[in-house]
Amino acid sequence: MPKIVNHEERKEHIAEAVWRVIRKDGLDGVSVRRVADEAGLSLGALRYYFDAQDELLAYSMRLISHRANERIRNLPDTGEPRERIERIIAELLPLDGVRTAEAEVWFAFVGKALSDPAIGALSREVHDELYEGFRSMVDPLVSLKLAKDGIDADRETKRLHALVDGLVLHRIAFPERIRSEELMSIVSLHLDSLLKEPDRR
């Protein structure tokens, strides 16, 4: 009887090998051969799943948002909008080894976006998804009248998005300059400035 292979698991196993290569040597270090070695697979086995390097990179980048989205989808709904936003943002911050790995790989892709149009298109896709994610946090605050009056949802979304990406960047590049606990405390401060007084904690 042939061994049963779960194809989706196998692809994720390969993408995780791509992540390890990126974290060690940057995106320029990624080659199909190098990834096959890292994943413990033959070149042929890897090519069965990914024909070319750009497919491999696209899958590896999308897996980051897929994983984060899955964690966010599984968050319990407490019915408390502010608490929900804090929990969602916590899933995007490098607060443990898994999220730190994701953040480092995300950052490598964004850095490469400047000079590589294909990587640029991929990173923009994830960037746009994140914007939509932040937008769907800000919009209910406005519609439920929890946010201060007169808030411009687009500008506030861009401000929150930039703040979170800046915090991610500072924490992964200069971990001795900002403690892990400070990240959520700064996000909380930020939400204070968005919300009406009685809705603050």
Next chain:
Amino acid sequence: MPKIVNHEERKEHIAEAVWRVIRKDGLDGVSVRRVADEAGLSLGALRYYFDAQDELLAYSMRLISHRANERIRNLPDTGEPRERIERIIAELLPLDGVRTAEAEVWFAFVGKALSDPAIGALSREVHDELYEGFRSMVDPLVSLKLAKDGIDADRETKRLHALVDGLVLHRIAFPERIRSEELMSIVSLHLDSLLKEPDRR
């Protein structure tokens, strides 16, 4: 009579060649030979100024903060603290070609900081200088009682610093997603949230 060479100008000319190489090919593209070609100098002439690659990179990184500091030092003092802060932050944002070049090179260094300890130390130096710069914007707001009561200067400095770096990152990596004019408008929104009502514009 020998030609008179302004050594400081020559070093800045070489550092600008380093910037161009970084913007084209990333930090991994920088070699002493490549920079000499880009600067239109012989290898010997370049080595007269920079003995080794790490000196060359250190000088090129420090030149970014040096240039920004010089622009900030030359800002007219209007006596209006909020306006002063906005003008200083504008010097750090990629609002024109010069500042965009600086931001891209800064970003390349920060990216490399994750995997290269020497670059990490350099980037941390510039990061710390920036923190001090933002701190010296927040502190007078507190001491002049322009900021809202009960502000935590360290956390507010880290929040402002992360926001500005996030905006820089978004603008240079995804210029079609955030317009140049939006950058200062978001910074202004942020200052609104720090300042007491009567001090807002």
